[in-house]
Amino acid sequence: MTPGVRPLIAGNWKMHGTLAEATALASGVAAGATEKAELLVCPPFPHLVPVAEALRGKAVALGAQDCHAAAKGAHTGDVAAAMLKDLGAAYVILGHSERRADHGESDAAVKAKAEAALAAGLVPVVCVGESEAQRLSGEAEAVVAGQLAGSLPEGFAAAGGVVAYEPVWAIGTGRTPTEDDIAAMHARIRAELEKAFGEAGKTLRILYGGSVKPSNAKGILALPHVDGALVGGASLKAEDFLGIAAAL
Numbered sequence: 001m002t003p004g005v006r007p008l009i010a011g012n013w014k015m016h017g018t019l020a021e022a023t024a025l026a027s028g029v030a031a032g033a034t035e036k037a038e039l040l041v042c043p044p045f046p047h048l049v050p051v052a053e054a055l056r057g058k059a060v061a062l063g064a065q066d067c068h069a070a071a072k073g074a075h076t077g078d079v080a081a082a083m084l085k086d087l088g089a090a091y092v093i094l095g096h097s098e099r100r101a102d103h104g105e106s107d108a109a110v111k112a113k114a115e116a117a118l119a120a121g122l123v124p125v126v127c128v129g130e131s132e133a134q135r136l137s138g139e140a141e142a143v144v145a146g147q148l149a150g151s152l153p154e155g156f157a158a159a160g161g162v163v164a165y166e167p168v169w170a171i172g173t174g175r176t177p178t179e180d181d182i183a184a185m186h187a188r189i190r191a192e193l194e195k196a197f198g199e200a201g202k203t204l205r206i207l208y209g210g211s212v213k214p215s216n217a218k219g220i221l222a223l224p225h226v227d228g229a230l231v232g233g234a235s236l237k238a239e240d241f242l243g244i245a246a247a248l
């Protein structure tokens, strides 16, 4: 944890759940909200408005899982950052490895989306992380440093932008890096943020993501420069998600 920084526990619901399940999950998370951490849920697009209504007046922030780089226009199937802001979202996840893989998103594309998010008043949560082959060949830190250099726009720090380190091979697999490896990568990310943004880079939140669950959260969240978690599977049950926040 970075001293003086309020941790963020974020749930990425990915492409899961019915509308009824989404609103029930949001209400369950809100019922257990804690002062210890900021809680954030990121439902699929169709569930954003009803979840925003379920969270009205509650201490849980709302985020989306993507936005388009353009402010508006002829982009069938896409969603503009300002539309997300308008419905009550505060954050948007960008550059998740699943989007990088499924939609061919490059660092430059992620940067353009982050610029659009900032222009609309959303806080970008920019995801970075190495593949298993890159980890095994000793390139992990260089890969992540390159992704940060290519993906983070000017203004990111001033807006309180968030970086999520998510090793691709740890997502949905039940495997995690060792705590030493997580700590080393987060220290490297902190150094890159300070290089890019100076003093402001010292307190930007860096989340860890990849198979976080209540049973491993305590050790991970206690590591230096781990300022919260981006949670996938375990965010789909309010009890598990809140159990991760309770590990702080």
Ligand SMILES: O=C(COP(=O)(O)O)[C@@H](O)CO
Binding pocket: 011, 012, 013, 096, 166, 170, 171, 172, 173, 174, 209, 210, 211, 212, 230, 231, 232, 233, 234
């Ligand atoms: O992908 C993520 C991790 O998913 P897990 O199911 O927790 O491994 C991260 O973005 C949170 O969705």
